[in-house]
Amino acid sequence: MQVEGTILTGRDFDPIEGRVVVEDGRIEAIERTATDSSDIVCPAFVNAHTHIGDSIAKEAGRGLSLDELVAPPDGLKHRLLRETSAEEKVAAMRRSLRFMESTGTAACVEFREGGVAGVEAFGRARDGLDVEAVVLGRETEAAMHASDGFGASGARDSDFAELRRATREADKLFGVHAGERDSHDVDGALDLDPDFLVHMVHATDEQLGRVAREELPIVVCPRSNLVTKVGAPPIAKLAEHTTLALGTDNVMLDSPSMFREMEFAAKLSDVSAEAVLRMATVNGAEIAGLDYGIVEEGTRAKLLVLDGDSDNLAGARDPVRAVVRRAGQADVKRVVL
Known part of the structure; x- marks a missing residue:
């Protein structure tokens, strides 16, 4: 060919x-x-941070805060996920994955809610499609073992030390949300020695110095951060300290279009088009271990x-x-x- x-x-x-x-x-x-x-x-493209399960609730939650929208266990998305049948979730996820495939996304890094059942449902949604996925289970060690690793919600939500140890022993990927609302959970996230961080909108200079020393990549999701009113990620500043990748985050909030995410990131920040395209392609691939x-x-x-x-x-x-x-x-x- x-x-x-x-x-x-x-x-x-x-x-x-x-x-x-x-x-x-x-x-x-x-x-x-x-x-x-x-x-x-x-x-x-490699979409380095997704929550595809939210496909059942597109554009729900207008005017709600970040915690009201997505905080476990009682944020709107979690309530809606509990109310939705497995078949409906699979069908909705499949539609989002088809859209991603048709718009040039080769793979996504999915933080997958719902334990083992959630991981298995995502597999059914992707069955027969060409878009690949690095799936990080959530909530339980069993979900980690059933998937490609573990995606932690944030250091303020729980003590993830034991799950981090288990993930390391299983030689799997460990990612964690950090610095989305404020800087208070960043040190706790760094103490987990993750493979990558997500968001880091509010990291302090001291925390970014540690990120640089420990060579921890960051996935930024600028459209999501603006929608949830937590602020814009300081993309140029973050890029001075480490490798950045790009993700579209919750399908509930934004379409999983890397075209839209790239344009937004490029016009929001003072970084080159080449840097943004790396964020949308090879940088995400390297975080996920993709060739x-x-x-x-x-x-x-x-x-x-x-x-x-x-x-x-x-x-x-x-x-x-x-x-x-x-x-x-x-x-x-x-x-x-």
């Missing part, structure tokens, strides 16, 4: 004219050659092909900025997963 056009290659997304040759699911070669194609070929998120020979072929001659993208002078700040679902020509 081959795809042609302007190819955004490597970690810096250097644009070259040519073709990508794919064999047995891997990028065999990237060939510079003249082509008539106006397509833009870039890595497929893609970059157009490079030898990696798995997870590619997004955009129509560079669409009414929206035609005339774009900078293909990376066009992908990050302008492209959308209507520009997707092909998704190679």
